[in-house]
Amino acid sequence: MSNKVANRRIVLAERPRYIIPTANVFRMTEATMPEARAGQVLIRTTWLGVDSYLYSRLQRDSQFAVPVNIGDVMVGATVGRVEVSNHPDYKAGDIVHGFWGWQDYTVSDGSDIEKVDPEIPRATYMLGALGIPGLGAYAVINELVRVQAGETLAVGNALGGIGQIVSQLAKLKGARVLAAASTTEKCRYAKEHWGVDVCIDRSAKDFLPNAQTEFAKAGVDCYVMLAGGRVLDMALPYFRANARIAVCGMMSTYGLSSLPPGGDRTVLLMTEIMRRRLQIRGLVSTDYVGTPLAAQFRKEMKEYILSGKIKPLEHIVKGLEQAPETMQGLFEGRNFGKAVIHVAD
Numbered sequence: 001m002s003n004k005v006a007n008r009r010i011v012l013a014e015r016p017r018y019i020i021p022t023a024n025v026f027r028m029t030e031a032t033m034p035e036a037r038a039g040q041v042l043i044r045t046t047w048l049g050v051d052s053y054l055y056s057r058l059q060r061d062s063q064f065a066v067p068v069n070i071g072d073v074m075v076g077a078t079v080g081r082v083e084v085s086n087h088p089d090y091k092a093g094d095i096v097h098g099f100w101g102w103q104d105y106t107v108s109d110g111s112d113i114e115k116v117d118p119e120i121p122r123a124t125y126m127l128g129a130l131g132i133p134g135l136g137a138y139a140v141i142n143e144l145v146r147v148q149a150g151e152t153l154a155v156g157n158a159l160g161g162i163g164q165i166v167s168q169l170a171k172l173k174g175a176r177v178l179a180a181a182s183t184t185e186k187c188r189y190a191k192e193h194w195g196v197d198v199c200i201d202r203s204a205k206d207f208l209p210n211a212q213t214e215f216a217k218a219g220v221d222c223y224v225m226l227a228g229g230r231v232l233d234m235a236l237p238y239f240r241a242n243a244r245i246a247v248c249g250m251m252s253t254y255g256l257s258s259l260p261p262g263g264d265r266t267v268l269l270m271t272e273i274m275r276r277r278l279q280i281r282g283l284v285s286t287d288y289v290g291t292p293l294a295a296q297f298r299k300e301m302k303e304y305i306l307s308g309k310i311k312p313l314e315h316i317v318k319g320l321e322q323a324p325e326t327m328q329g330l331f332e333g334r335n336f337g338k339a340v341i342h343v344a345d
């Protein structure tokens, strides 16, 4: 390679074999630095978001999005700094947000990037609280489950990208929040920092009786499904009539190669839907991009963050090369907050 600066890129080396996308499915490669032509900008990646929902992009057949091809750069939300501008709307030094993926540099004609609002305390919030996870959470609360003051909302993955914003928005609506997470420390954080009323530690020995007691106390009016699995099983008998369920993801099943012990619970779920007139709605956060709801979300979420009503939590990891391992960590619950990679200053 010449003495020119190389563009490090993390590409998809192979499709996940074990359902959980291990770090081995990615490979670091180097390419020549891209050059900004007329009408283009050259961007230095400073931050990238690592999201479990991108798992579907690694699969050969995704029902949600176009799969990443083998050898292509891994996709993902990004923040970067304009280094060279040949575009009238951008100047060197502008901080921009886009979806150019796991690489040091990219070029853009401006159509797939936007400037980061300088009033936002941290540009990384565009990857979490003010990005797709935050938008999904906002849609869940305001469109899908429409939680009301005094109701009980249950949500798993309390510290994840969606879970942390769902919990905090539900508290702002005056709801009682019953969350779950994989460690005592995560549960403590959610209660102390966001006012989550109850957090069930999935790793605790007495998880089952604890969960049963907590769900039985108040019943469940809204359930935000991020993980499914044992927490959902425990909640199922305690859904109130007309409860609303938002199906956002199933973290607990991504690592399975066969049905969990006890078999398929779909019949049970369907019976409960009928018996208690439950409403279940699915979420695809990107459906809301560019809609009036997204505009309202940006405005409201920015105000919440600036006023301290929403306190985003980030799990910061240093170095582009750490992105694959960090992604694997999401599926093992190693992230303590929304995972973001610090690529460069």
Ligand SMILES: NC(=O)c1ccc[n+]([C@@H]2O[C@H](COP(=O)([O-])OP(=O)(O)OC[C@H]3O[C@@H](n4cnc5c(N)ncnc54)[C@H](OP(=O)(O)O)[C@@H]3O)[C@@H](O)[C@H]2O)c1
Pocket: 050, 051, 052, 053, 054, 132, 133, 136, 156, 157, 158, 159, 160, 161, 162, 163, 180, 181, 182, 183, 186, 226, 227, 229, 247, 248, 249, 250, 251, 252, 253, 255, 283, 284, 285, 286, 330, 331, 332, 333, 334, 335, 337, 338, 339
């Ligand atoms: N539909 C959409 O538009 C959309 C958008 C974004 C995300 N999602 C989905 O929402 C879910 C959460 O994503 P996120 O971005 O908020 O989380 P995240 O920040 O990616 O964190 C993932 C969390 O999942 C939990 N987890 C890992 N393995 C698990 C297992 N076997 N059982 C239960 N929990 C497990 C871990 O937390 P703990 O183990 O500590 O709980 C981990 O921290 C995922 O299913 C994702 O695909 C959907």
